[in-house]
Amino acid sequence: MAEPIISLLDPEFEDDPVGALARLRGMSPLVRIGFPGGPPVWLITRGEEIKxxxxxxxxxxxxxxxxxxxxxxxxxxALASLDLPVEMLSYFRSNLQVQDGESHARLRRLAAPAFSGRRIKALRPRIEETSARLVDELAQKGSGDLLRDYSTPLTGAVICELIGIDEADQPQLRKWMDEYASADVDFSTSIRELSDYLKxxxxxRRAEPADDLVSALVQTMDEDGDRLDEAEVISTVxxxxxxxxxxxxxxxxxxxxxxxDNPDQxxxxxxxxxxxxxxxxxxxRIATPLPATGPRYATEDFEFAGVSICRGDAVTGSLLSANNDPRLFSxxxxCDVERVLKPGEGHLAFGAGPHRCFGASLANLEGEIALNHLMVQRDSLEITVSRSRLKYRELIPGGARMLSACPVRL
Known part of the structure; x- marks a missing residue:
């Protein structure tokens, strides 16, 4: 008997995604889900199985x-529907997120040093300074949008500095990134302009190297041995x-x-x-905007978590379900900010395995500084609209669920 296919467009996934995923988690460690116009995909619902x-x-x-x-x-x-130039597809195929084995390890080995503990620790004063300035500017205005006026300028400045985007170019880069994540904009133009900029x-950086990731990658392009090509540098950045x-x-x-929502915490x-x-x-664990892993494909027929997987089947793991799995978390x-977990029992917001996000320590540091400046050192921040009026957007069903705006008063 064919597995029933569950649509992520069903209202329950928008109205109560945690509850809907709990229902699926109780049914099976893997369920078949469907996307509009796409093939069925296996959704892994339980944390240990995702790991x-x-x-x-x-x-x-x-x-x-x-x-x-x-x-x-x-x-x-999905990219083919955007009518992008052929070279854009080559950039995508050079993306370390869609590489495996030695080709993935090679790209990761070259990019990961930019996110070393030493580099991240050295960034703290700069992050503190940028955050404090943005909070002061928002407080002087009295009200604004937490996304537009604080969090995107903060994270944009930090990642751009680490990678090597000149400060004068950062507003344009944020514009391209915002257009890329907008369902209302044809972002193919943004992708072309971004690739031209990176070239x-x-x-x-070849003419004038700096202490940044782009310069390090360019040096690798020009060396013998573990040489990168231009498409790999552009896609990685x-x-x-x-x-x-x-x-x-x-x-x-x-x-x-x-x-x-948790004033005691x-x-x-x-x-x-x-x-x-x-x-x-x-x-x-609770508030990550990334609900699922990227798709993986089975290279052979085999049984996984008691389910028969066929060669070529696509699977994706629900991080939102895993992070609310009572098998992993009491x-x-x-919300328990004093929750203590044993090593290896943490959340899956950054994924797991060879593709686990190597920017995790940077994200944690930015989150710590932001919450300290916004919520701990101050007690005046409030949301200026009812929760029901906060709007979210998804580029694809089941994809990243992001606030469109977050009006606040400070």
Missing amino acids: AALNDSRFVADVSKVPGHQGPSIAEE KLIQR AVLVNAGYHSTAHFIPNAVLTLL LALLRARPEALPHAVEELM EPER
């Missing part, structure tokens, strides 16, 4: 590694800017809302601000 899948080499991010497979991946099919930046900009920028207002943090780094882990519906 196992992300560490299982039989699942690959690059669909071309599936024996006998022909045709584009799910993401490539010119590569030329500038674009992916890291996009991830470092959007994910943390949208985590911050989500975390603010969570603390306002907010009071605890104000009494013990030294607990903030630990509290950010709990808030990442009372997962409760």
Whole structure:
């Protein structure tokens, strides 16, 4: 008997996504879901099974590694509808998020040093300074949009500085990133303009190297051995800017809302601000805007979590479901900023396995500083509209769920 296909467009997934996913989690560790115009996908609903899948080499991010497979991946099919130049598709295929094995490890090995503990620690004073300035400017205005006036300028400045985007170019880069995440804009133009900009930046850093990731990648382009090509440099920089900009920028207002909904936990943090780094882990579990992993493809027929998977099947893991899985967390519906977990039992907001986000420590630091400046050092921040009037957007069903705006008074 064929598995029933569940549509993520059903109202329950918008009205009560945590409850809807709990229902699916109770049904099975894997359920078949459908996307408009796309093939059915296996959704992994339970935390331990998601960890196992992300560490299982039989699942690959690059669909071309599936024996006998022909045709584009799910993401490539979506990109094809945008009428992008062929070179844009080559950038996507060079993306470290869709690489596996040694090709993925190679790109990660070259990019990860920019996010080392030493580099992130050195960024703290700059993040503190930028955050304090943005909070002061928002307070002087009296009211504004937490996204537009605080979190996106903060995360944009931080990731751009780390990667090597000149300060004068950062407003334009944020514009491209905002257009990329907007369902109301044809972002193909933004992608073209961003790639043209990065080509010119590569030329500038070749002529005048700096202490940044772009310069390091350009040096690798020009060396023998582990050489990168231009498409790999452009795709790596674009992916890291996009991830470092959007994910943390949208985590911050989500975390603010969570603390306002849990005044006892907010009071605890104000009494013990030294607990903030630990509290950010709990808030990442609850308030991450990234609900699912990217698709993986089965390279062979096998049984996974008691379910028969066929070669070529696509699977994705629900991070939102995993982070609310009572098999992993006691009372997962409760926000507990003093929650203590054993090593290896943490949340899955940053994924797991070889593709786990290496920007996690940077995101945690930005979240800690933001919540300290917005919620701990001050007690006046309030949302100026009812929760029912806060609007969210999804580029694809089940994809990143991001606030369109977050009006506040400070």
